[in-house]
Amino acid sequence: INCQEAILHISNGSTEREYCIVHNHSWTPLSQTLDTATQYPLMNMTSTVLCNSTGISPDVVKGKALVVTRGDCDFSQKALVAQSLGATALLIASNTSLITPSANDSEYAKVHIPLALMRYRDFLEAQQVFGERMLVKLYAPPHSKIDPSIALILLISIVTVALGGYWSGACE
Structure with missing residues (x-):
C-alpha cells in the first residue's frame, strides 16, 4: 500500500489489513518498515474524545494503542x-x-x-473484519526523492520532441 504520510497495519494473527493514516513526524518518528515497527494491542475508546482522564482507569489502557474520536480539544x-x-x-x-x-x-x-489520524470509516471496517482483538503497527516508509511518474512524463516528452525533430528533418 502506498500512502502520503504513514501506514496503520492491523492484524489478529490470521488476517491482515493496512490503512492510510496521517502522522506528524515532529512529534514522534515512526519505524520505516513493518518488520521494525512495534506492535500494540488496540483498545476502542471511540465513545470518548479523551480531553481528560475522568472515568478512565490507567490499568485498562496501559501498554495499549487507543482509538478515540476527534473533537472538543486539540491533538496535543x-x-x-x-x-x-x-x-x-x-x-x-x-x-x-x-x-x-x-x-x-x-x-x-x-x-x-x-499520534496519528485515521478515517472513522476505516476503523469501522477494521472492527467488522477483526472484531475487538486487533493488533496494530504504525510505520512510515521513506518517500522517494524522485517521483517515478514525473520521470516517465519527462521520458515521454523527450522521446516525442526527438521523434518530432527527426521526422521534421527527414521530411525536408
Whole structure:
C-alpha cells in the first residue's frame, strides 16, 4: 500500500489489513518498515474524545494503542492525556478531512507516544473484519526523492520532441 504520510497495519494473527493514516513526524518518528515497527494491542475508546482522564482507569489502557474520536480539544491535549494514562500510541478517528496533527512547538517536546489520524470509516471496517482483538503497527516508509511518474512524463516528452525533430528533418 502506498500512502502520503504513514501506514496503520492491523492484524489478529490470521488476517491482515493496512490503512492510510496521517502522522506528524515532529512529534514522534515512526519505524520505516513493518518488520521494525512495534506492535500494540488496540483498545476502542471511540465513545470518548479523551480531553481528560475522568472515568478512565490507567490499568485498562496501559501498554495499549487507543482509538478515540476527534473533537472538543486539540491533538496535543489528547496525546498528553493518553500518555499520562500509560497508552503507547494514540489514533484519532476522524469523520472530517484528515489534516496533519499539529501543535505549538512547546507541545512537541511533551508528547512521547505516536499520534496519528485515521478515517472513522476505516476503523469501522477494521472492527467488522477483526472484531475487538486487533493488533496494530504504525510505520512510515521513506518517500522517494524522485517521483517515478514525473520521470516517465519527462521520458515521454523527450522521446516525442526527438521523434518530432527527426521526422521534421527527414521530411525536408
